Amino acid sequence: MQDPKVVIALDFDVKKEALDFVDRVDPSQCRLKVGKEMFTYFGPEFVRTLVTKKFDVFLDLKFHDIPNTVAKACIAAADLGVWMVNVHASGGEKMMIQARDGLAQFGQNKPHLIAVTVLTSMDQHQLSQIGINSSPMEHVLKLASLTQQAGLDGVVCSAQEAKVLKQTLGKDFMLVTPGIRPQGSDVGDQKRVMTPQDAMRVGVDYMVIGRPITQAQDPVAALNAINASIG
Numbered sequence: 001m002q003d004p005k006v007v008i009a010l011d012f013d014v015k016k017e018a019l020d021f022v023d024r025v026d027p028s029q030c031r032l033k034v035g036k037e038m039f040t041y042f043g044p045e046f047v048r049t050l051v052t053k054k055f056d057v058f059l060d061l062k063f064h065d066i067p068n069t070v071a072k073a074c075i076a077a078a079d080l081g082v083w084m085v086n087v088h089a090s091g092g093e094k095m096m097i098q099a100r101d102g103l104a105q106f107g108q109n110k111p112h113l114i115a116v117t118v119l120t121s122m123d124q125h126q127l128s129q130i131g132i133n134s135s136p137m138e139h140v141l142k143l144a145s146l147t148q149q150a151g152l153d154g155v156v157c158s159a160q161e162a163k164v165l166k167q168t169l170g171k172d173f174m175l176v177t178p179g180i181r182p183q184g185s186d187v188g189d190q191k192r193v194m195t196p197q198d199a200m201r202v203g204v205d206y207m208v209i210g211r212p213i214t215q216a217q218d219p220v221a222a223l224n225a226i227n228a229s230i231g
C-alpha cells in the first residue's frame with residue numbers, strides 16, 4: 001500500500017503490549033498515532049522508537065494554550081521527527097499562525113500541522129452545554145475555515161462533515177477523521193461516526209481508528225480487513 005489511510009490510535013497503557021502490536025504491523029499498512037495517555041506514560045522516547053521503526057507518527061496532543069507556548073510545543077514535536085502534530089482550532093487564529101510560523105524552520109522536514117475542530121465525541125447537546133448554539137456541522141465549518149485562513153494543512157473533524165468541508169475548502173485541505181467504526185463495532189464514547197468505506201467515499205484523507213483495531217481479538221486481522229474494505 002503506497003499511502004496508508006488508516007492511522008492507528010495506539011492508546012495502550014502497557015508499553016510492551018504497544019510494542020508487540022507495532023512489531024506485528026508494517027509502515028506500508030498503517031500510520032500510528034500517539035495520544036495523551038501514551039505520551040504521559042512513556043514520553044518522547046516512545047515516539048522516537050516508532051519514528052526509528054520508520055512509521056509515520058501523528059503526535060495527537062491537541063495543544064491549546066497561548067500562542068508562544070503552543071508554537072514552542074509544536075517545535076518540540078517536530079524535533080521528534082513526527083509526521084503530523086495538532087492544536088485546537090478554538091485556541092484562535094493568532095495561536096495557529098504562530099504554531100505554523102514556528103514550524104517553518106523545519107523546511108522539507110516540517111510535520112503536517114492540523115487543528116481539532118469539534119471533538120468526534122461531541123453532539124449538538126454537548127456543544128450547547130458549552131455555550132455553542134450552532135450545529136456540529138456549522139461549528140466545524142467555522143473552525144475549519146479559520147484554520148485554513150491561518151495557513152494550516154488541515155483539520156481533525158468527523159467524517160460526517162467531510163463532504164461539505166471538501167466542497168467548501170477544497171480537496172487539498174487535509175481531513176483527518178476519528179470516530180471511524182466498522183459495521184457492527186462498538187461506538188463507545190464516539191458520537192459522530194462513520195464506517196471506513198463511507199468515510200473514503202466522502203473524501204477523508206486519513207482515518208484514525210483505535211479500539212476497533214487494538215481491542216479486536218486479532219488486531220492485525222482487523223487492520224487487514226479494514227484495509228481490504230477500502231482498497
Ligand SMILES: O=c1ccn([C@@H]2O[C@H](COP(=O)(O)O)[C@@H](O)[C@H]2O)c(=O)[nH]1
Pocket residue numbers: 009011035116118119120121156157178179180188190208209210211212
Ligand atoms: O475529535 C477527536 C480527536 C481525537 N480523537 C482521538 O482519536 C482516537 C479514536 O480512538 P477510537 O478508539 O477509535 O475511538 C483516540 O485516540 C482519541 O483521543 C477522537 O476520537 N476524536
